[in-house]
Amino acid sequence: MNLRDFMLGVTTGLAAAVIIKEASERIQPYMNPNQILENIKDEFRKESPIEGSxxxxxxxxxxxxxxxxxxxxxxxxxxxxxxxxxxxFAADARSGVIVELKKA
Known part of the structure; x- marks a missing residue:
């Protein structure tokens, strides 16, 4: 195997990784809802303990x-x-930012 073949393989691998990353973001453009909930709970915990969520x-x-x-x-x-x-609450599915908060 010469250097040209090695570089061709590396370039092909990098191109494939970029294409797969772009395709996966288009398929699932939203944040994980569990991560959004954890972020919101962290903010509430700054004031008092959480009972449930x-x-x-x-x-x-x-x-x-x-x-x-x-x-x-x-x-x-x-x-x-x-x-x-x-x-x-209602949290933006793409960014996780709270767009509405109501006391129930």
Missing amino acids: WIYMKPENFTNGITTIPVYRGGISRVIDGETENFE
């Missing part, structure tokens, strides 16, 4: 009057001063 694994469309984006819906409960507080 949930997230729907299937994204749905959210309209704020101007645009429509795919979101994951979920909820978190925590206890503050002996009282349980429940929150429902």
